[in-house]
Amino acid sequence: MKVGLGGTFNLLHKGHELLFETAFSVGDSVEVGLTSDEFAKSIKSVPVAPYFQRKANLAKFLERYGKPFNIVMISDEKGTATTSETLDALVVSPETRDEADRINEQRRRNGLRPLKVFCIKEVRADDARAISASRVLKGEIDRDGRLLRPLRIAVGSSNKVKVDAVRNVFTQAFGLVEVVSVELSSSTEKQPMEERTIKGAIRRAQEALETGKADYGVGIEAGLFHNKVLGKHLDIQYCAIVDSSGKMTVGHGPGFEYPPDVIRSVLDGGTVGDTMSDITGIEKIGHRQGSIGYLSDGLIDRTSLTEIAVLMALIPRIRKELYEQQGQAYSSSATASR
Numbered sequence: 001m002k003v004g005l006g007g008t009f010n011l012l013h014k015g016h017e018l019l020f021e022t023a024f025s026v027g028d029s030v031e032v033g034l035t036s037d038e039f040a041k042s043i044k045s046v047p048v049a050p051y052f053q054r055k056a057n058l059a060k061f062l063e064r065y066g067k068p069f070n071i072v073m074i075s076d077e078k079g080t081a082t083t084s085e086t087l088d089a090l091v092v093s094p095e096t097r098d099e100a101d102r103i104n105e106q107r108r109r110n111g112l113r114p115l116k117v118f119c120i121k122e123v124r125a126d127d128a129r130a131i132s133a134s135r136v137l138k139g140e141i142d143r144d145g146r147l148l149r150p151l152r153i154a155v156g157s158s159n160k161v162k163v164d165a166v167r168n169v170f171t172q173a174f175g176l177v178e179v180v181s182v183e184l185s186s187s188t189e190k191q192p193m194e195e196r197t198i199k200g201a202i203r204r205a206q207e208a209l210e211t212g213k214a215d216y217g218v219g220i221e222a223g224l225f226h227n228k229v230l231g232k233h234l235d236i237q238y239c240a241i242v243d244s245s246g247k248m249t250v251g252h253g254p255g256f257e258y259p260p261d262v263i264r265s266v267l268d269g270g271t272v273g274d275t276m277s278d279i280t281g282i283e284k285i286g287h288r289q290g291s292i293g294y295l296s297d298g299l300i301d302r303t304s305l306t307e308i309a310v311l312m313a314l315i316p317r318i319r320k321e322l323y324e325q326q327g328q329a330y331s332s333s334a335t336a337s338r
Contacts (some may be wrong), residue, residue: 001026001088004115006033006079006281008040009058010048011133013143015093015123022120023091024065031087032071033079034058046137081115082106089116095130121324126151126174127215128243147215150178154212156204156219158183161290166218167305173314182208182217191271197223198238202248205240217242218313220306224266225255233263235291239309241317251312254307256292 003023006218009016009032034055040048048054055071062069072080077096081087081103082269097119103163104114125131125145135141140149151174155166158181167179184207197322201221209217222237234255242248258272265275276291277283285291290302 002029002031002086003027003089003091003148004031004033004079004081004084004087004117004228005091006035006081008035008044008048008133009054010040010044010046010060011136011143012057013131013133014145018120018123019091019093020065022118024067025093026089027067029068030062030065030072031080031084032058032062032069033074033081034071036073036075039075044134046134053085053095077091078103078106082114085112087115089118091118091120091144093120094122105269110293124245124320128247147176147278150176151216153177153179153216154182154208154214155179156182156184156208156217161302162220162306164269164309165220165303168303169214169307169310169314173318180212180214182212184208185211191266192221192223192267194223194225196227197221197236198250200241201238201240202242205242205248209242209244215244218310220309222272224263224272226259227255232257233266237306237309239306239313241310241313249313249316251309251315253309253312256295258291258295301330 003026005019005023007016007019020030034051035043037048037051040051049057051073058071069212074080077099081090090100097117100117100119104117107114123131123145125135125141126147127141129135130139131145136143141147151170153166153170155163157163163179163181170177170179184204189200190197198221200223201219204219204221205217206219207217208214208219219240220237222235224233225236226233234257236255237253238250239252240248241248259279261279262272262275266272272291273285276294277285280294282294285294290305292305293301
């Protein structure tokens, strides 16, 4: 099977690697449409290397795959795909997927069979935005999508325990980070329960992302959940993480039981924090070791408990290759993959 794909390939990066790995994996040979200098300049906002320089660099890069390939010049997004009688399939990125449909429609009008299309998943940088040569050239990221600046994390809370927990976990996961606390403009419940706890965490994350102008917004909320099997209420802390692309992941920490007096107070309209402060004599206990620190006699504090919830919400982002399915469909084009 002969597979086609296309692009400017001004600077080869991690996203291009997945594009070519897919093409050489499904195809016996590959035809690469490389944009002409005039076409490249019309679609790019950054300087583009001359065609023959890009072609030489690309040819050297493609030799690693050990299969036949040829590079042809294209002067528009459709390239040779609408007229080629030798292509069998195409590999495209999500942003050029629609163009593939248009090319296959043109092939039908030209009396040619449609091409099978393999659409790769979008390869994102640490800030959850797509990797592109333009971003690399602008100095935002490196070729592997690592940020060349601290990752900005906004936490929807002024509680130092939550902010510290987020900083600790994100630093281990991403390296250099900048964590800021965001005061929420919308009101939050003093004592959320059941699903309102989860909704509160999500609302905090969304507002923190927008207000903090961040790469990630984080919302953390603890609440009581009634376990029907046990017939008791357990305190469970939820964490929601929203990134600049709008993707949200959620996780929660362990659940534990409060003393009966605390549960009765909450069910009568009180709050866990106020009641625990009254019982222990520790003012604003939730901003210090937390109720869990007191109840566990120091074996675990609230920062550690919160870190677990944050980590659980990060898991789909740490092993994102297992959570993001690669799309595959039918269509066609030697489309420019930006």
